[in-house]
Amino acid sequence: MTQASILYRQRINTNAAAHRIDSTLDARRYTLANGRHDTARAAILLQAGSAVIGLGRESITLAAPAVAWVDVLPQSYLRVSPGSAGYLLSLSDVLVKEAVGQGAESAPLRYLAERRVVQNQIEDAESLDELAQSCRSVERELKRGGKASWSFLTAHLSLVLIHCWRLSGLEDISQQGHSTNSALLMRFRHLAELHLREHWKIADYASALGISHDRLHDICMRSLQRTPLDLLHDRLTHEACLRLVRPGLSIEQVAADLGFRSTTHFSRFFRLRTGLTPARYRTAAISQVASTETLAMRNYADWP
Incomplete structure (x- = not known):
């Protein structure tokens, strides 16, 4: 592997991490920011159970099915209750901004990416399932190690952002009219x-x-x-x-x-x-x- 290829793979590893939250009998705690990657944003899909996101002095409660898109502070964490399941994606701003892209549809995604979004007890099962598929794809791609593709990750992260946009209700609000x-x-x-x-x-x-x-x-x-x-x-x-x-x-x-x-x-x-x-x-x-x-x-x- 060339030096350029090594740097490319290292860049992927420092810009993204994915955790599948499997249902267990014990409560668990995940650190959103750590030394392995340059985390600025986190996407959370909670398919079952409940959880708490800790952001400094602030905490946010999640009740499944739920999605959250949050900025990450140094001591940020996700604490899930027993029986909870879902996905946690930790992402750098560089990766997020590339996933947002530069097309006509990028404006609402960039609006979403710069804000905190939390939506609990979502009823759209089909969209939740599609979001889970994209989270699963990101997790699997990162497990490929030296064979992981930056383009593959940004493509699926774009889908994650679109689903978060829709499930959060921001898409409906944007279509109701502006001044x-x-x-x-x-x-x-x-x-x-x-x-x-x-x-x-x-x-x-x-x-x-x-x-x-x-x-x-x-x-x-x-x-x-x-x-x-x-x-x-x-x-x-x-x-x-x-x-x-x-x-x-x-x-x-x-x-x-x-x-x-x-x-x-x-x-x-x-x-x-x-x-x-x-x-x-x-x-x-x-x-x-x-x-x-x-x-x-x-x-x-x-x-x-």
Whole structure:
């Protein structure tokens, strides 16, 4: 196995862990964050029984069938009662953000990924079964060790996020209507996912939304205290950060994939946004001097 392959496998092992919770006569406790992986988020499917999620000074009760998507703190844990069964997935932000993707459907998944979601006593048995299948697939793939596939994991994690979105009720709420400004912001975000690499001008987005440049600027400033251009640049920087830590991609390839006319133009843009050159950012991320979460300037929880 080459050094690049070893680093690739190590990266998988440090970004995900999966536990199948089998029914036993004893209560059990699982640590959500530990030294084996860089855990930032946890997905929990409780198929039977009850459990408590400990998040610092806060605790959350689960009553099966239940799903939970939570941020992970250093002392976070899951304590399950006797007879409980389900799955626990511990995930890094890098893996989650790649699973969210960059298509038109990414906006609601990114909205979900940045929030805490807990839903108890779910009645949709079919969706719960499909979610269990995806959790089972992640668990089995991680057991493959050196043969595990990053693409396989992100594909099934995308399904996990979609099921959590639906089972949480957020999908129904999103379809019940938004205020005019919220609806326009959501559409702006969808367009950004579709045309980010084409480097559309703000006027292009405004035209596609059927509003003026000034109105789009006003909506973004009133709702998010950010200009449309700042939001687009944050999103582009975020995407660059993800690609720079992906194995096998040169800086020249990252620049081309993101639609920059030259590597020099990309490097100048990236340095202005992060304070680091792409090469220095990659070195810091790989050596774990600083994580992508601390180096990336912003998250996107404020987008609708």
